[in-house]
Amino acid sequence: MTEIVARDAAQAAAATGVPTRPSRSWTEIGSEIGDRIYSWSITGFAAFVPILLLLIFLAVGLAAWPALRTFGFSFLTSSDWDPVAGHFGAAPAIYGTIVSSLLALLIATPLALGVAVFLSEFAPPWLRQPVAFGVDMLAAVPSVIYGLWGIFVLIPFLREFLMPFLRDTLHLGVLPLFNGPAYGSSMLAAGLILAIMCLPYISAVTREVLLAVPRSQREAAVGLGATRWEVIRDAVIPYARSGIIGGIILGLGRALGETMAVTMLIGNRHEISASLFAPGYTMASLIANEFSEATGDLHLSALMAVGFVLLLVTFLVNAIARWLVWQTAKER
Amino acid sequence: MATAQTTWGGAPSGRQRAVAERTQRSIRRRRVRSHIMIGLMYAAAVIAILPLLLIVIHLLRMGASSLNLAFFTQTQRPPGEAGGGMANAIVGTLILIAIASAVGLPVGIGAGLYLAEKRATLLATTVRFLADVLNGLPSIVMGIFAWSLLVKPVKHFSALAGGMALGAMMIPMVTRTTEEMVRLVPISLREAALALGYSRWRTSLSIVLRTALGGIVTGALVAMARIAGETAPLLFTALGNQFWSTSLRAPIAALPLQIYNYAISPYDEWHTQAWAAAVVLVGIVLVISLAARVATRRRYGAGD
Amino acid sequence: MSPHDDATAPATDRSGPAASGAPAIRIAVDDLNAYFGQVHAVRHVTVALPDSHVTAIIGPSGCGKSTFLRCLNRMHETIPNARATGKVLLDGHDIYAVSPVAVRRQIGMVFQRPTPFPTMSIRENVAAGLVVGDRRSNRKQQHEIVERALKRAALWDEVKDRLKTSATGLSGGQQQRLCIARALATDPEVLLLDEPTASLDPISTQKVEELIYELRTEVTVVIVTHNMQQAARVSDQTAFFLGGELIEVAPTETMFTSPSDERTESYITGRFG
Numbered sequence: 055m056t057e058i059v060a061r062d063a064a065q066a067a068a069a070t071g072v073p074t075r076p077s078r079s080w081t082e083i084g085s086e087i088g089d090r091i092y093s094w095s096i097t098g099f100a101a102f103v104p105i106l107l108l109l110i111f112l113a114v115g116l117a118a119w120p121a122l123r124t125f126g127f128s129f130l131t132s133s134d135w136d137p138v139a140g141h142f143g144a145a146p147a148i149y150g151t152i153v154s155s156l157l158a159l160l161i162a163t164p165l166a167l168g169v170a171v172f173l174s175e176f177a178p179p180w181l182r183q184p185v186a187f188g189v190d191m192l193a194a195v196p197s198v199i200y201g202l203w204g205i206f207v208l209i210p211f212l213r214e215f216l217m218p219f220l221r222d223t224l225h226l227g228v229l230p231l232f233n234g235p236a237y238g239s240s241m242l243a244a245g246l247i248l249a250i251m252c253l254p255y256i257s258a259v260t261r262e263v264l265l266a267v268p269r270s271q272r273e274a275a276v277g278l279g280a281t282r283w284e285v286i287r288d289a290v291i292p293y294a295r296s297g298i299i300g301g302i303i304l305g306l307g308r309a310l311g312e313t314m315a316v317t318m319l320i321g322n323r324h325e326i327s328a329s330l331f332a333p334g335y336t337m338a339s340l341i342a343n344e345f346s347e348a349t350g351d352l353h354l355s356a357l358m359a360v361g362f363v364l365l366l367v368t369f370l371v372n373a374i375a376r377w378l379v380w381q382t383a384k385e386r
Numbered sequence: 387m388a389t390a391q392t393t394w395g396g397a398p399s400g401r402q403r404a405v406a407e408r409t410q411r412s413i414r415r416r417r418v419r420s421h422i423m424i425g426l427m428y429a430a431a432v433i434a435i436l437p438l439l440l441i442v443i444h445l446l447r448m449g450a451s452s453l454n455l456a457f458f459t460q461t462q463r464p465p466g467e468a469g470g471g472m473a474n475a476i477v478g479t480l481i482l483i484a485i486a487s488a489v490g491l492p493v494g495i496g497a498g499l500y501l502a503e504k505r506a507t508l509l510a511t512t513v514r515f516l517a518d519v520l521n522g523l524p525s526i527v528m529g530i531f532a533w534s535l536l537v538k539p540v541k542h543f544s545a546l547a548g549g550m551a552l553g554a555m556m557i558p559m560v561t562r563t564t565e566e567m568v569r570l571v572p573i574s575l576r577e578a579a580l581a582l583g584y585s586r587w588r589t590s591l592s593i594v595l596r597t598a599l600g601g602i603v604t605g606a607l608v609a610m611a612r613i614a615g616e617t618a619p620l621l622f623t624a625l626g627n628q629f630w631s632t633s634l635r636a637p638i639a640a641l642p643l644q645i646y647n648y649a650i651s652p653y654d655e656w657h658t659q660a661w662a663a664a665v666v667l668v669g670i671v672l673v674i675s676l677a678a679r680v681a682t683r684r685r686y687g688a689g690d
Numbered sequence: 691m692s693p694h695d696d697a698t699a700p701a702t703d704r705s706g707p708a709a710s711g712a713p714a715i716r717i718a719v720d721d722l723n724a725y726f727g728q729v730h731a732v733r734h735v736t737v738a739l740p741d742s743h744v745t746a747i748i749g750p751s752g753c754g755k756s757t758f759l760r761c762l763n764r765m766h767e768t769i770p771n772a773r774a775t776g777k778v779l780l781d782g783h784d785i786y787a788v789s790p791v792a793v794r795r796q797i798g799m800v801f802q803r804p805t806p807f808p809t810m811s812i813r814e815n816v817a818a819g820l821v822v823g824d825r826r827s828n829r830k831q832q833h834e835i836v837e838r839a840l841k842r843a844a845l846w847d848e849v850k851d852r853l854k855t856s857a858t859g860l861s862g863g864q865q866q867r868l869c870i871a872r873a874l875a876t877d878p879e880v881l882l883l884d885e886p887t888a889s890l891d892p893i894s895t896q897k898v899e900e901l902i903y904e905l906r907t908e909v910t911v912v913i914v915t916h917n918m919q920q921a922a923r924v925s926d927q928t929a930f931f932l933g934g935e936l937i938e939v940a941p942t943e944t945m946f947t948s949p950s951d952e953r954t955e956s957y958i959t960g961r962f963g
């Protein structure tokens with residue numbers, strides 16, 4: 055990084071004809087060696103990160119290959135998951151992942167945006183910290199605890215109150231979305247718990263980008279006579295739009311990969327159903343549920359193939375999300 | 387704008403009055419809408435923190451009563467028998483955290499130092515991006531990754547495999563928090579050390595790293611708290627163990643694994659134990675997270 | 691208090707280094723150029739800095755005086771994309787021909803803002819420079835060195851009872867004197883000061899100026915300052931920089947009463963900068 059012309063010290067000293075002091079003491083050599091070791095070490099540690107990612111893709115991909123090769127594209131489209139017969143179609147799991155995640159986003163996004171706007175724009179100072187803490191701590195609760203609470207609190211609530219309410223009292227049961235027996239363990243339960251789990255991520259990112267909106271934007275809108283809500287809707291949010299979208303996609307990434315809470319609440323059935331009340335599967339919960347008792351190599355490979363699809367999808371979603379958030383950061 | 391006025395004075399005409407009234411009504415409508423939306427935001431805030439409150443309250447109600455000394459000192463009883471504890475799971479979790487930290491902390495701190503010092507190199511930009519992406523990968527993928535590398539070849543489950551899976555998850559977390567903390571150290575400190583004749587490595591370690599250490603430790607603790615609650619990576623690596631085991635080569639019990647197994651079991655006594663374990667686990671995680679938040683705020687000033 | 695009204699000052703020749711040859715030259719700079727990437731910040735500077743004298747460097751903001759100073763202890767090159775060419779001879783040895791770490795152990799520097807190491811106590815801060823290089827000493831020696839340095843920096847009396855407390859508990863002026871003590875503890879041959887009193891209150895400024903004046907008999911001091919009165923107060927020789935070039939260097943009294951270059955005169959009389 056420097057281009058200092060370095061000449062041999064002895065040579066220079068000889069040229070000036072002055073008695074030399076030792077040109078390189080041990081401590082100087084030591085510091086140069088130390089610098090080089092340090093530099094190599096931290097570079098090595100840093101390089102470990104992309105290597106780790108590569109290893110993950112390789113290991114999972116290689117283990118998935120037998121199944122993918124055997125079933126080809128039908129792996130993604132077939133609903134026939136029959137370990138005994140050796141057929142493996144992951145469509146129900148893929149369907150379930152998509153549905154539960156979309157449901158989660160549908161519920162979580164307006165709430166997360168609302169909380170984020172609340173916290174960044176007009177929460178009274180004494181409320182701001184506790185509420186922010188409460189929302190952020192949602193991300194710290196382990197997935198299995200959500201599952202535990204879900205089994206013993208949420209599912210009974212759904213089974214005994216909410217599902218009958220939606221289906222019968224509100225007569226939404228005429229829609230395929232809300233009919234069927236109310237077991238409790240269902241896509242709806244999974245969607246709800248996922249909504250709670252991805253809310254803090256969307257909220258945190260949104261809060262950050264909202265706070266970065268320059269004050270001048272707000273002031274300009276107020277000066278034009280906008281109401282408080284209009285300032286937010288027309289001046290602040292559009293400015294932060296790509297960051298907010300990034301946050302939503304980040305939340306999606308989390309929802310796609312959530313395992314424990316989902317596997318405890320979704321019923322674990324290889325079934326594609328139009329009803330939210332029906333049990334189902336997600337890719338993550340499928341792996342969690344069947345891996346330990348997998349019968350045979352093909353079964354294992356099929357599960358690894360599901361894992362590979364999940365890896366690919368979440369990698370892409372997270373990459374897009376991060377890229378979007380980076381873009382807003384750069385624009386500031 | 388209260389009443390319309392013609393520019394040269396005089397009473398407003400009928401038409402001007404109509405325009406004024408329409409504007410007034412529109413303003414009122416917009417104000418009402420504003421109040422409604424803001425009310426909805428308050429509602430959103432309430433709904434958002436409701437789950438946390440519900441869960442914590444329920445945990446305390448169901449679990450606190452089952453917490454006793456036996457919980458911390460004994461291992462599980464067969465189904466149907468009340469009592470017993472999760473001492474092996476608590477110890478197991480601690481061992482797993484230790485293994486994970488042995489891998490995750492050096493790599494994470496080293497990578498974080500690299501990112502903070504060589505900010506814009508190609509490797510730095512790549513690592514920063516990939517670390518963020520890694521942070522979002524499903525933990526079950528980490529589990530099957532560790533399984534394929536550390537369990538399948540040797541055909542047995544082990545605490546080591548579980549610890550490694552958790553360690554791999556720690557790396558991107560620690561990397562980012564370390565980078566942030568080291569970046570906060572002002573350049574002037576680095577220059578002061580260099581001007582004293584410190585070599586670069588000594589400056590980085592004895593001055594910069596030492597100054598940032600508090601924040602780095604906080605970040606490390608938060609990462610440890612996060613992985614302490616992870617279950618999925620352990621499902622097919624550490625597997626879980628009903629008995630006392632501290633061997634690295636054998637399956638080992640862990641709190642979240644135990645909670646999972648007990649929760650899906652049909653036995654009521656085990657359900658009670660699951661709640662008790664949940665209280666312990668959530669307690670640890672929340673306490674560490676809260677402490678980290680307070681420590682960071684105190685050190686670097688408020689700024690939510 | 692300035693060199694000019696001290697009747698008992700040693701009879702050194704103040705008419706410039708080259709003339710009578712009486713003061714030895716500590717640092718000889720020969721055609722020094724410094725760059726930030728493509729920006730040519732210091733242009734073809736040649737100057738001699740005499741031993742046991744205080745040389746002040748003045749000039750408007752952005753004239754390259756700080757950059758020049760940082761070339762003297764090879765701190766300039768620690769900035770990415772920064773480089774320097776030319777010769778800087780310390781006692782006849784070109785500092786650009788040896789390791790920068792060695793150079794910086796012989797030349798001390800104090801920066802504009804006080805930079806005590808926050809995780810260290812006062813004593814540890816002062817001794818911070820002692821742990822490197824050939825200066826490893828035992829505990830007792832270290833304590834003595836620390837005490838001596840703090841006394842030279844006129845800070846000993848104020849902190850002698852709390853050497854183990856954190857350095858961040860000191861006031862700004864005290865912290866800056868602590869940094870000076872830290873630089874002095876390594877017994878440097880040359881001390882570089884980059885606007886050392888810029889962020890200090892008047893009383894601390896006065897203490898630091900007194901300190902500089904007393905130090906000159908033991909250490910060669912080069913001080914960059916944007917405050918001309920300060921230059922007039924503490925220095926023996928002054929150099930005026932403008933646009934990266936050295937316009938004029940002269941004994942301080944001459945510089946401020948009858949400068950030879952009209953640009954110097956404009957600056958000194960306040961017409962710009």
